[in-house]
Amino acid sequence: xxxxxxxxxxxxxxxxxxxxxxxxxxxxxxxxxxxxxxxxxxxxxxxxxxxxxxxxxxxxxxxxxxxxxxxxxxxxxxxxxxxxxxxxxxxxxxxxxxxxxxxxxxxxxxxxxxxxxxxxxxxxxxxxxxxxxxxxxxxxxxxxxxxxxxxxxxxxxxxxxxxxxxxxxxxxxxxxxxxxxxxxxxxxxxxxxxxxxxxxxxxxxxxxxxxxxxxxxxxxxxxxxxxxxxxxxxxxxxxxxxxxxxxxxxxxxxxxxxxxxxxxxxxxxxxxxxxxxxxxxxxxxxxxxxxxxxxxxxxxxxxxxxxxxxxxxxxxxxxxxxxxxxxxxxxxxxxxxxxxxxxxxxxxxxxxxxxxxxxxxxxxxxxx
Amino acid sequence: xxxxxxxxxxxxxxxxxxxxxxxxxxxxxxxxxxxxxxxxxxxxxxxxxxxxxxxxxxxxxxxxxxxxxxxxxxxxxxxxxxxxxxxxxxxxxxxxxxxxxxxxxxxxxxxxxxxxxxxxxxxxxxxxxxxxxxxxxxxxxxxxxxxxxxxxxxxxxxxxxxxxxxxxxxxxxxxxxxxxxxxxxxxxxxxxxxxxxxxxxxxxxxxxxxxxxxxxxxxxxxxxxxxxxxxxxxxxxxxxxxxxxxxxxxxxxxxxxxxxxxxxxxxxxxxxxxxxxxxxxxxxxxxxxxxxxxxxxxxxxxxxxxxxxxxxxxxxxxxxxxxxxxxxxxxxxxxxxxxxxxxxxxxxxxxxxxxxxxxxxxxxxxxx
Numbered sequence: 001x002x003x004x005x006x007x008x009x010x011x012x013x014x015x016x017x018x019x020x021x022x023x024x025x026x027x028x029x030x031x032x033x034x035x036x037x038x039x040x041x042x043x044x045x046x047x048x049x050x051x052x053x054x055x056x057x058x059x060x061x062x063x064x065x066x067x068x069x070x071x072x073x074x075x076x077x078x079x080x081x082x083x084x085x086x087x088x089x090x091x092x093x094x095x096x097x098x099x100x101x102x103x104x105x106x107x108x109x110x111x112x113x114x115x116x117x118x119x120x121x122x123x124x125x126x127x128x129x130x131x132x133x134x135x136x137x138x139x140x141x142x143x144x145x146x147x148x149x150x151x152x153x154x155x156x157x158x159x160x161x162x163x164x165x166x167x168x169x170x171x172x173x174x175x176x177x178x179x180x181x182x183x184x185x186x187x188x189x190x191x192x193x194x195x196x197x198x199x200x201x202x203x204x205x206x207x208x209x210x211x212x213x214x215x216x217x218x219x220x221x222x223x224x225x226x227x228x229x230x231x232x233x234x235x236x237x238x239x240x241x242x243x244x245x246x247x248x249x250x251x252x253x254x255x256x257x258x259x260x261x262x263x264x265x266x267x268x269x270x271x272x273x274x275x276x277x278x279x280x281x282x283x284x285x286x287x288x289x290x291x292x293x294x295x296x297x298x299x300x301x302x303x304x305x306x307x308x309x310x311x312x313x314x315x316x317x318x319x320x321x322x323x324x325x326x327x328x329x330x331x332x333x334x335x336x337x338x339x340x341x342x343x344x345x346x347x348x349x350x351x352x353x354x355x356x357x358x359x360x361x362x363x364x365x366x367x368x
Numbered sequence: 369x370x371x372x373x374x375x376x377x378x379x380x381x382x383x384x385x386x387x388x389x390x391x392x393x394x395x396x397x398x399x400x401x402x403x404x405x406x407x408x409x410x411x412x413x414x415x416x417x418x419x420x421x422x423x424x425x426x427x428x429x430x431x432x433x434x435x436x437x438x439x440x441x442x443x444x445x446x447x448x449x450x451x452x453x454x455x456x457x458x459x460x461x462x463x464x465x466x467x468x469x470x471x472x473x474x475x476x477x478x479x480x481x482x483x484x485x486x487x488x489x490x491x492x493x494x495x496x497x498x499x500x501x502x503x504x505x506x507x508x509x510x511x512x513x514x515x516x517x518x519x520x521x522x523x524x525x526x527x528x529x530x531x532x533x534x535x536x537x538x539x540x541x542x543x544x545x546x547x548x549x550x551x552x553x554x555x556x557x558x559x560x561x562x563x564x565x566x567x568x569x570x571x572x573x574x575x576x577x578x579x580x581x582x583x584x585x586x587x588x589x590x591x592x593x594x595x596x597x598x599x600x601x602x603x604x605x606x607x608x609x610x611x612x613x614x615x616x617x618x619x620x621x622x623x624x625x626x627x628x629x630x631x632x633x634x635x636x637x638x639x640x641x642x643x644x645x646x647x648x649x650x651x652x653x654x655x656x657x658x659x660x661x662x663x664x665x666x667x668x669x670x671x672x673x674x675x676x677x678x679x680x681x682x683x684x685x686x687x688x689x690x691x692x693x694x695x696x697x698x699x700x701x702x703x704x705x706x707x708x709x710x711x712x713x714x715x716x717x718x719x720x721x722x723x724x725x726x727x728x729x730x731x732x733x734x735x736x
Contacts (some may be wrong), residue, residue: 103672147423167563293664293666294663298652302677302678305676307664307675308669311670
């Protein structure tokens with residue numbers, strides 16, 4: 001079939017919306033017609049050419065929400081008509097990692113996905129007979145995509161897909177960091193560094209877990225106002241004095257849980273140093289620049305602080321994205337508040353510009 | 369009463385064995401007659417003057433085993449004749465930390481202890497009427513000491529105190545790091561960096577927890593032989609290639625648990641980088657130099673590795689040191705193998721020399 005899709009032709013240049021060919025789903029795969037797709041930092045990061053593992057041409061996009069239009073052989077978990085959220089982080093339920101119960105990092109198709117291929121090592125995308133590689137196993141800046149069923153979360157059909165799509169990446173990463181990775185305990189004190197999509201999700205996740213005090217830290221007053229909306233009890237301007245202030249306001253001990261959602265290693269260090277003596281857990285969710293390190297004073301570890309990180313917030317996509325969407329439907333998460341702009345596929349580059357200008361939190365592409 | 373004790377008179381100079389005065393125990397305190405005391409790195413570290421929080425004069429020593437000779441008012445947990453191991457890491461069972469169940473770092477007397485005083489802010493040690501400060505709340509390089517009862521672990525009288533004393537610090541730190549902090553799971557692959565007292569204890573702890581593969585890494589073939597004796601299944605020479613070798617031998621994933629017991633930040637980094645993708649836990653047990661940092665590549669955290677540390681191996685002294693001593697009595701831990709030299713109090717400086725020369729693992733002072 002012919003589809004329109006936003007193609008990364010050349011690093012550092014705007015995406016080009018073009019007509020491509022999309023093959024039918026093979027065994028274990030499904031054809032999904034996209035209804036909406038968020039524009040995320042990772043798309044822009046790859047488009048910029050900074051990511052050394054990036055490649056072009058490819059169809060970007062990974063925060064997709066859509067409807068299954070057809071399935072290949074042996075597909076059992078989704079069927080035509082199902083509403084789905086696309087998962088760059090699949091869940092095969094069979095590999096050693098999935099069976100371990102200790103991680104959400106499925107290894108079943110990791111290698112092929114990272115190289116731009118579907119599990120059988122080929123692509124469904126092409127142009128004039130030339131294969132075009134997939135991106136993050138998703139390639140959802142397109143009217144339709146073909147994906148492995150293990151990378152599709154079947155969600156309630158009651159959830160509008162232009163909201164549900166945000167659970168495909170940033171929002172779930174933040175919510176999951178608090179709910180599934182850190183497993184924040186009721187009554188806790190939490191500090192969230194960064195109030196973008198991931199940080200705001202972490203604030204919301206801390207609230208859902210019953211945290212008593214949730215401090216959001218960000219340079220932008222506008223984002224701090226959003227943090228208050230999502231549950232922050234305190235909002236502080238970012239700066240070098242934040243660690244001292246956390247210690248001052250916690251009797252010298254620090255916060256039970258800290259979250260880093262900026263990707264800056266100096267802020268990661270603040271997050272570690274703000275964690276509580278004895279048992280404070282610092283969860284790193286931001287993606288640092290290549291070659292940068294988080295420098296930890298070992299004494300902080302010896303005296304009980306712990307450091308971990310979360311890819312996709314530790315969320316097991318097929319099991320837990322539907323749960324999170326249900327929490328949204330139950331009124332527990334105000335997803336609408338994250339959507340600052342609605343754009344068309346042809347306006348995808350505007351989505352990057354808005355993100356670069358830190359204008360709003362999320363642009364969502366609506367497909368016709 | 370008059371006691372003989374090894375006094376740190378001046379940083380960088382040999383300890384001086386001298387006659388001091390020891391007051392009777394006050395409320396909540398006990399008088400302990402030492403039977404044996406291990407010579408530990410922390411004693412030497414303080415004697416060297418490198419520790420910025422050190423002070424002199426003071427009576428060093430903290431790996432003590434002895435018999436309670438008298439108790440002050442309101443002492444309920446130990447009585448005259450009880451065999452005890454001294455705890456530089458007390459357990460009051462009442463402070464927020466002790467009640468939390470999340471940490472072994474008791475805060476009840478932390479401030480006074482760190483300043484060299486007993487909980488009431490005074491000392492029991494003096495010379496010619498001049499107070500002499502205690503060290504680590506223990507000061508066990510002495511015939512007798514007065515300590516708070518919350519810092520005494522009552523152990524089985526069947527355990528020879530010249531062995532039991534090793535549970536006062538290094539051995540418990542290693543055992544505890546594996547057993548109580550990391551809580552190594554049966555069937556795991558573990559890598560222990562450093563095969564001194566703490567590292568060997570960690571090897572023994574991994575074995576007690578049912579680890580399947582225990583790799584010990586150390587520059588000394590002699591120590592690696594000891595590691596084999598205590599349960600290591602593999603022993604590797606330390607070097608820059610260790611991380612690659614761990615990854616090679618674990619299908620590219622890394623070890624379920626890694627332990628650092630050297631105090632070197634470059635080795636700590638190896639321990640982090642050897643931990644398994646998905647769920648590997650790196651436990652830092654060594655004490656780094658002032659101002660040094662452990663540099664962590666954040667991507668390693670995002671992909672599931674975790675970093676923590678352990679003071680006294682996470683051991684809750686009054687509850688768990690007696691348990692560990694019972695494991696020794698049951699034949700599960702070969703404590704004798706750790707004792708390389710037996711010396712007298714007058715030979716305490718020789719204990720430091722042996723340690724500096726890395727001659728054997730532990731010197732134990734036997735009191736008459």
